[in-house]
Amino acid sequence: MIPRFPLAPGYDISRLIKGHWQIAAGHMKAGPLPDHDMIAAMHDFVSAGITAFDVADIYAGAEEIIGHFLKKTDFPVQVHTKYVPDHDLLATLSFRDTEAVIDRSLTRLGVERLDLVQFHWWDLAVPGYVETALHLRELQRAGKIRHIGVTNFDSGSLGPILEAGVKIVSAQVQYSLLDRRPEKTLAALSGAHDFHLFCYGTLAGGFLSEKWLGRAMPETDENRSQTKYRLIIEEAGGWDAMQSLLRSLSVVAREKNASIGDIAIAYVLARPRVAAVIVGARDASYLSALKRAAGISLTPEETARIGAALEGLTDLPGDIYGLERTSERHKGIMKVNLNRAAGRDF
Numbered sequence: 001m002i003p004r005f006p007l008a009p010g011y012d013i014s015r016l017i018k019g020h021w022q023i024a025a026g027h028m029k030a031g032p033l034p035d036h037d038m039i040a041a042m043h044d045f046v047s048a049g050i051t052a053f054d055v056a057d058i059y060a061g062a063e064e065i066i067g068h069f070l071k072k073t074d075f076p077v078q079v080h081t082k083y084v085p086d087h088d089l090l091a092t093l094s095f096r097d098t099e100a101v102i103d104r105s106l107t108r109l110g111v112e113r114l115d116l117v118q119f120h121w122w123d124l125a126v127p128g129y130v131e132t133a134l135h136l137r138e139l140q141r142a143g144k145i146r147h148i149g150v151t152n153f154d155s156g157s158l159g160p161i162l163e164a165g166v167k168i169v170s171a172q173v174q175y176s177l178l179d180r181r182p183e184k185t186l187a188a189l190s191g192a193h194d195f196h197l198f199c200y201g202t203l204a205g206g207f208l209s210e211k212w213l214g215r216a217m218p219e220t221d222e223n224r225s226q227t228k229y230r231l232i233i234e235e236a237g238g239w240d241a242m243q244s245l246l247r248s249l250s251v252v253a254r255e256k257n258a259s260i261g262d263i264a265i266a267y268v269l270a271r272p273r274v275a276a277v278i279v280g281a282r283d284a285s286y287l288s289a290l291k292r293a294a295g296i297s298l299t300p301e302e303t304a305r306i307g308a309a310l311e312g313l314t315d316l317p318g319d320i321y322g323l324e325r326t327s328e329r330h331k332g333i334m335k336v337n338l339n340r341a342a343g344r345d346f
Helices: 035-047 064-070 087-092 095-109 129-141 155-163 186-193 226-237 239-255 260-269 284-294 300-310 322-326
Strands: 005-010 010-014 014-021 052-054 078-083 114-119 145-151 170-174 196-200 274-279
Touching: 005 145, 005 170, 005 274, 010 014, 014 186, 014 284, 035 064, 035 095, 064 078, 064 095, 078 095, 078 239, 095 114, 095 260, 095 284, 114 129, 114 170, 129 145, 129 260, 145 196, 145 300, 155 170, 155 186, 260 284, 260 300
Parallel strands: 014 052, 014 274, 052 078, 078 114, 114 145, 145 170, 170 196, 196 274
Antiparallel strands: 005 010
16 A cells, blocks of 8 residues: 655645646646546545545646545545635735635535645745735634645745744645755755645656657657656756666666656655655556555665766756746746636636
8 A cells, every 4th residue: 555644743645646737627638538537546546545636726627526526435535725826816816815716625625624725826026925825824723724735835935934824734846856956945944844845747747757768859748747847858958868867767667676657756755855746647557556656665775876867967947946937938838827717717
């Protein structure tokens, strides 16, 4: 079974979290899976011990599908949603706006209290994110939220939220062999303030796998994940550097009777302050590999060998989510005004 992690007193989670960006309408060019297939996959994941789900208010249709699943299971499941106010509303965001979105998530999921709300703010130059975090704390005290976390906050912007007295239990960040920005300052901050990291992008949209070993970079992308992580590969040194890393990982993988993806997940799970890795598997065909990855323990020698391979990469510049906030190439794939999209007004 999947190892578990005590995230907060009385609240433990599986160390692998099933991500649901993959099932959101508009993510896949081929379109989402039928609802009944997605719900069946959720049952399979929970049966295998992956009981924590990651979703967001802006993942079109995903909260509703999880809500349907929750009606069909008695097994304890931890649902981690997000609060992502629209970029165009940040300057005027009110408590009423925040409460309306939280109430909408409660309704969609069909629950009385949200297990974890992960707060994201598109533009840190726009004031108001500390006040909004305090609004979430007020809703927590009212019983609508159990725990508060953040998504894509760097250390400098997270500090004022912590100083304001908002207790967070988690910070969701991009963290992989290709992107080690969380190691710069955030890991130390999490230790000082007793929160842990949830890591997405650990497989770089599937690029960290045997599928791409010895192959040319694809000319077109299958989904938005590939578009996003193709840019990360370029920042990390390009396709040749990526191929060199894949060759090194394949040696370790063969010794462990595992896959490159297994090693990529195991490496991040073993990093300081990491509570869990978010995996974007759409169906149960990946379960055997995920269970294998969660059970791998890398030896000091294997970790050192991987570390030596990482020396051939370029460290991504800046802090958490800095490129995604400032680089037009990275910003261009983000959709920053989804909460008030057609049919989703509050």
